[in-house]
Amino acid sequence: MQPKLSAPNLSAFPGKFGREKHRGSGFDKPDSATLYPRFPPMDQLHAYWRMEYIAAPRFPETDRPFTTLPELNDDRAALIVYRSPLSYLMLNRFPYNPGHLLAIPFREVADLTDLNVEESADLMQTITFGKKVVAEALNPDGFNVGFNLGSAAGGSIEHLHGHIVPRWNGDTNFMPVLGQTRTLPQALESTWEKLADVARSLRNES
Numbered sequence: 001m002q003p004k005l006s007a008p009n010l011s012a013f014p015g016k017f018g019r020e021k022h023r024g025s026g027f028d029k030p031d032s033a034t035l036y037p038r039f040p041p042m043d044q045l046h047a048y049w050r051m052e053y054i055a056a057p058r059f060p061e062t063d064r065p066f067t068t069l070p071e072l073n074d075d076r077a078a079l080i081v082y083r084s085p086l087s088y089l090m091l092n093r094f095p096y097n098p099g100h101l102l103a104i105p106f107r108e109v110a111d112l113t114d115l116n117v118e119e120s121a122d123l124m125q126t127i128t129f130g131k132k133v134v135a136e137a138l139n140p141d142g143f144n145v146g147f148n149l150g151s152a153a154g155g156s157i158e159h160l161h162g163h164i165v166p167r168w169n170g171d172t173n174f175m176p177v178l179g180q181t182r183t184l185p186q187a188l189e190s191t192w193e194k195l196a197d198v199a200r201s202l203r204n205e206s
Contacts, residue, residue, distance in 0.1 A: 066104045066159040079192050082129065082199045086122035089130045091192050097171060098191055099138045101164040103127045110158045111149060123162070130164045137198040140166035
C-alpha cells in the first residue's frame with residue numbers, strides 16, 4: 001500500500017515565503033514570484049582596451065625582475081619611463097595609484113647602505129625627477145615617496161627600489177577596504193606613454 005502523502009504546512013514558517021491561498025486545500029503555498037524571482041537584466045561592461053593587454057606577450061617569470069627588465073632593451077614593453085647612468089624609473093605593474101613609479105638602481109643591492117656615493121646621489125636625483133614627471137603629467141594633490149626595506153616592512157623584492165606614489169584627495173574609498181580591490185582609470189600602457197613623453201620633454205629642457 002502506498003503511504004498517503006500530505007502537503008507541507010508552510011504556515012509554520014511565517015515570513016519565509018510569499019503566500020497565495022490555495023482554495024479548498026486548507027494550506028498556503030508559495031506564490032510564483034517567490035519560487036521564480038525575476039532578477040534585473042545583467043549589465044554589460046565594455047572594456048575593449050583590455051584586448052591589447054590580453055594579447056600582449058608575457059615575460060617569463062623571474063626572481064630578479066629589476067635586473068631582467070632593463071636588459072630587454074625595450075623600454076615600452078618593460079614600462080621603463082627614464083634611464084639615468086646608474087638608475088631608472090619604471091611604472092609599477094601593480095600600482096597603488098595611476099602613475100605609481102619605482103626608482104631602481106641598475107646594480108642589484110638590497111639596502112640603501114649598499115649603494116656607493118655615486119649610486120646614492122644618482123638614485124636621489126632619479127626619484128626627484130620621477131616626482132617632477134608625475135606632477136607634470138598627472139597633476140596629483142600630493143605624493144607618498146619612500147622605501148620598504150625588508151619583508152617586515154612590506155618589501156617583496158630584494159632588489160632595492162623606491163616608490164613614488166601620486167595621491168589625490170578622495171582616492172581611498174570602500175573598494176580596497178571591503179573588496180581588496182583597487183580601481184585604476186587608465187591602462188598601464190597609456191599611462192606609460194604619457195609619463196615617457198613628459199620625461200623626454202623635461203630632459204630636453206634641461
